[in-house]
Amino acid sequence: MARPTSTQFAVAVHVLTYLASVMAEARAVSSDELARSVNANPVHVRRVLGPLRDAGLVSSRPGPRGGWGLGRPSTDITAAEVWDLVQGDDAVLGLHGPNPACPVGRSIQQSLVDIDARARRAVRAELDRITIADLAAGVALAV
Numbered sequence: 001m002a003r004p005t006s007t008q009f010a011v012a013v014h015v016l017t018y019l020a021s022v023m024a025e026a027r028a029v030s031s032d033e034l035a036r037s038v039n040a041n042p043v044h045v046r047r048v049l050g051p052l053r054d055a056g057l058v059s060s061r062p063g064p065r066g067g068w069g070l071g072r073p074s075t076d077i078t079a080a081e082v083w084d085l086v087q088g089d090d091a092v093l094g095l096h097g098p099n100p101a102c103p104v105g106r107s108i109q110q111s112l113v114d115i116d117a118r119a120r121r122a123v124r125a126e127l128d129r130i131t132i133a134d135l136a137a138g139v140a141l142a143v
Helices: 008-021 031-038 042-054 079-087 103-127 132-137
Strands: 058-061 067-070
Touching: 008 031, 008 042, 008 058, 008 067, 008 079, 008 132, 031 042, 031 067, 042 058, 042 079, 079 103, 079 132
Parallel strands: none
Antiparallel strands: 058 067
């Protein structure tokens, strides 16, 4: 049975793209506005934004005119950087703990770990070619 996939990467890229799209308006964006766009709970969006803020990708201002904005130019933020923040070194293939008493179980795990490492490198290499500015250029924002 398949396990659910984490949506943190998609949510992080979504909110960064949204923030890049409203940069011309020079305004901070509330967690509620971001949550409406993502179609998620504002608390979940804030949890995703926390590591992005810690890494300097976004900044926040408290208060009635506060909210979120990009911490760096969108041309300098790659999807790979976001991936590293939310995915880290976690397996991408859903590795499991096989039965060590099984001859296949004893030997397959290292092969699967190696395949997963290659898949992670391939995903990261592809994501390194994409910036948040690239994604923002491909969306139409009507807020």
